[in-house]
Amino acid sequence: MRQKQITPTSLFTLSVSEVIDIISNRVLSDIPEGINSEEDVIQLERLLGRLPNDYAYVIELLNHARYYVRYLKRKKLKEEYEDMMDKRDALESIANALKLQYQGVSRMITTYEQRREENNMHEYRKDPRG
Numbered sequence: 001m002r003q004k005q006i007t008p009t010s011l012f013t014l015s016v017s018e019v020i021d022i023i024s025n026r027v028l029s030d031i032p033e034g035i036n037s038e039e040d041v042i043q044l045e046r047l048l049g050r051l052p053n054d055y056a057y058v059i060e061l062l063n064h065a066r067y068y069v070r071y072l073k074r075k076k077l078k079e080e081y082e083d084m085m086d087k088r089d090a091l092e093s094i095a096n097a098l099k100l101q102y103q104g105v106s107r108m109i110t111t112y113e114q115r116r117e118e119n120n121m122h123e124y125r126k127d128p129r130g
Contacts, residue, residue: 008064027054051102062091
């Protein structure tokens with residue numbers, strides 16, 4: 001089940017730690033360390049579809065945070081500006097983690113498919129006469 005979602009407006013009202021906790025709990029999840037069952041394949045396929053959406057969500061918030069940083073600096077609101085910089089930096093780190101997770105999942109699936117193809121070719125090449 002999905003966790004609470006942060007809106008661009010709530011970036012102003014939530015603390016830095018709340019933003020990090022909510023976003024991390026919502027979009028970051030454990031990735032299987034390998035493919036050992038059909039359940040792992042199904043989970044990885046689901047992640048392959050979900051991770052780009054989560055990445056887009058974090059990037060949208062990051063764009064708002066960048067704008068807010070500039071806005072708060074111009075308004076000379078030092079404490080709010082510094083907090084928003086921390087939120088922006090956290091969103092950048094989470095976006096990088098999502099990108100890394102996507103690449104890992106994609107590579108695992110590719111490797112799994114290549115292994116299956118090699119095994120199928122090996123079975124195909126076996127001499128049926130024994």
